[in-house]
Amino acid sequence: MLQNLLSSLCRRISTSCCRSGKYDYLFKVHPSVSEALAEQRPVVALESTIITHGMPYPHNLSTAKEVEAIVRAEGATPATVGILEGVIHVGLSSEELDFLAQSKTALKVSRRDFPYVISKGLSGGTTVSGTMIAAHRVGIPVFVTGGIGGVHRDGENSLDVSADLIELGRTPIAVVSAGVKSILDIGRTLEFLETQGVCVATYGKSKNFPAFFSPQSGFTSPYNVHTAEEAAELIVSTLSLGLQSGLLLAVPITEEHAAAGLQIEGAIQAAVAEARLKGITGKYVTPFILQRVSELTKGQSLQANIALIHNNAKVGSQIACALSEQMKSRQSGLRGSSKTQEEKNHLLKPKPVVIGGVNVDFIAKGATKNLLFGQTNPGSVHQAFGGVGRNIADCLSRLGHKPLFISAIGTDFHSDAVLNYCKHMDTSAIVRLQAQRTATYCAVITERGELSLGLGDMDIHQQIKQQYVSQYEEQLSSASLVVLDGNIPVSTIDYVCSLAKKHSVPVWYEPTDADKAGKPFLSDSWKALSYTSPNLTELCTMNHTLHLPTPEAFPNSLEDVLKCAAALSRPLLEHLQCVVVTLGALGVLVCGDYEAGTVSLQPRKHKPRGRLCAVYFPALAVRSEEIVNVSGAGDSLAGGMMAGILQGKDTDTCVRMGLLAARLSLSSCHPIAPSLTSDAINPDAAYSQPWTKPSYLWMDN
Incomplete structure (x- = not known):
């Protein structure tokens, strides 16, 4: 089964990457990504809503380029996913990153939005769920993001549940994130992931599930992996079993930023309490909290956010590299081959x-x-x-x-x-x-x-x-x-x-x-x-x-x-x-x-x-x-x-x-x-x- 899996991943490497072949024109894979996949070198998928909606310009552009640079520095190839004029791009050029960063009309594209955006020839940044779909379609097994969506507070009444959680339950890809922001209902989010059959593991010595700006959320992950190699083994097992569900690897904030993270968490809790006092509910809660946190921390939350994404990119790239080596090793063992003359x-x-x-x-x-x-x-x-x-x-x-x-x-x-x-x-x-x-x-x-x-x-x-x-x-x-x-x-x-x-x-x-x-x-x-x-x-x-x-x-x-x-x-x-x-x-x-x-x-x-x-x-x-x-x-x-x-x-x-x-x-x-x-x-x-x-x-x- 593993040999078939590896062969399947290696075949999906060119611009013509849609499985049916009928809709190949909808996807465009950057040559560097195609080449890396063809040679079974590590590739890391990156989302683009952080560029179009997550940060103001020019912070969004510099962060996107810095994250790609970190991925390259760790030995992997970055594949930022985005939609430009109705075409799904897996891997963006410098000019395409600039375009998305400065676009005033780019949409936020999740699974539900793909048909409309493509049919109208529009442009947009892909969310976690949207990026997972595109990355899986071309055979990229590792995706790095800042944090995933979750069950919103009062979600048991509003039924406001992020599409990210559904996607994790039906798309076999490893998502590396800093956990879930504490503005969400973390306990119900973990319960929902369990219902969806998603394996959740914290990266590091502890099982504490991180809350984005804090290494501890008060909840624990079912499992933890200590190293990139252990994480890679977990991913291989997930893919080999053919479960068709994803894997969430939660990376705690680094120690050097933990103190600032605790201050930001305090601001989040204050903003949540303020929202309750003002009677703010539904879809207005999250924008209000994010705005108040930025005001209360005097922009410190943006810098911590960037630091988190940098760390996730580093860890995720190390995992992708370890995964690539393990896949090559297993494939070599199955085929009994040594280095080719070309190598x-x-x-x-x-x-x-x-x-x-x-x-x-x-x-x-x-x-x-x-x-x-x-x-x-x-x-x-x-x-x-x-x-x-x-x-x-x-x-x-x-x-x-x-x-x-x-x-x-x-x-x-x-x-x-x-x-x-x-x-x-x-x-x-x-x-x-x-x-x-x-x-x-x-x-x-x-x-x-x-x-x-x-x-x-x-x-x-x-x-x-x-x-x-x-x-x-x-x-x-x-x-x-x-x-x-x-x-x-x-x-x-x-x-x-x-x-x-x-x-x-x-x-x-x-x-x-x-x-x-x-x-x-x-x-x-x-x-x-x-x-x-x-x-x-x-x-x-x-x-x-x-x-x-x-x-x-x-x-x-x-x-x-x-x-x-x-x-x-x-x-x-x-x-x-x-x-x-x-x-x-x-x-x-x-x-x-x-x-x-x-x-x-x-x-x-x-x-x-x-x-x-x-x-x-x-x-x-x-x-x-x-x-x-x-x-x-x-x-x-x-x-x-x-x-x-x-x-x-x-x-x-x-x-x-x-x-x-x-x-x-x-x-x-x-x-x-x-x-x-x-x-x-x-x-x-x-x-x-x-x-x-x-x-x-x-x-x-």
Whole structure:
């Protein structure tokens, strides 16, 4: 029976996913979801009413993208379900998420609403029950949401029972949620689920059934599972038995948010009592309570809600991954097969290697136009994770190229936070050094996100020595691309460049700042580089290190800036294939070998003798109010371009991918935006406005 189940799940993977085949046009499955299902990789379904009705804009959009990013970071593929113009979408692009988030006419779509919405060609967000139907139809066994509906207070008289509970009784899918909100009748909800034959289990050590903002509701679940693996075994048993009923996994609020959760629960109880005193009944009760809770907690309930959803996404994704592994293991046992040659080839496929620094960043942003030194300024402070090498490795990982990241951290409390945040990356080559401090960086930025002052404790970067890096000589020798950041020691740069030259491996040097830009140019190591991406100041340092003339002052006009950048790049192109000069808000100048009407970016083992050219790409327009900080824009630009090069894209596409990644970074509090995906920087889909045509600056023989 299990073998049949697995085969059935694997067949339902394409856009033509309806069982009858007659109504295939009603469903559209995103290619990433289809591919993951085809390869039996973990997929997590996500609802969309939280986008259309659950939160105000832009919180709804940022939360949706953050949740998808968490799912990806845990190793699963997100499949947000929604309806656009009468078509059920399983998996949404960045543009489609934007559309739903800003839609004023999107409907709330449950089982009963599907026929009308589809027949009229309308758009909407799917509820828990609606998402369950779509996910089950295409073969996704795990669905993550915030909380399910339930039996409403006074439901024994009003008969107001959520369709979610009925759906759980007839659709075999595992729903991961934070339980049921205490504005509902939790006791009767659990009784109703029992009547529907729904298996309910709390995730964790306790059987206490959570009440959304509280880890305890006063009621207990029939069962509990301690780990993702136990939860996966429970799901396999449910599916194998063919019971045609669902499974509810209730995840308690995390300890760090439990205190705030208790305060919110107090506000809920106060709002419930107020509703009774005012005689509010029926369908008006829930909206009244939610509004009063938001007022009483001064918006704290929204932040706790987001934190809950993040945690559910993390746990649900871990369960989906464990379920995928168990299904593959059982299928392999039934068929008696080992890895296919295709799988073996995939494991042996060359991948990028990034060598550079990791920082724990503390970003202090002023709330006023001007910062006054020598006194306290109003503002906000948040923690992020940076470092040029880490940023580029993060960017490539989110874009489908998971590089080996070689770096060093300490054994302090920062190191655990770094590794936890970077779970979506290959951190196996990050060494933890005793009696060393993880690098930290404190930046004071203006209201517009521009750097005012920075302080760094980065001595540990000097411990990324040749002796350690040489342990990964095999990976370096066969890498598709090696990226070096300027934080690492000169001796390490020299070693890697020598190895890369010997094995014809392309190397990208990211200079990090003017003081470190000249490191490869202290010897002949620079002649082994293929790419570098300096700003104008760093480019001057490179020329100065080679004892070449540099301007005493930079020009003011764009035309003169471009001429200056081109002239400074020209001597480097005697050996480098491409110099990418970053010009901040002005854009980027790409200089290198001329081929087919533009600069050639694809790696070459031998440098051709031919013409050189420079192509100027203006920056994308970004409104000043959208800029959160500028610290990761350059790294995002470089990472986006690298991803394009690794995918074999043409030069225009590579640069546009980089510019789109940089724009995402500018509007994020993180150096690399968690919402960064291949879809988000697809030039054909992600940027609807026409591109400014790139212009040539010079060409020679």
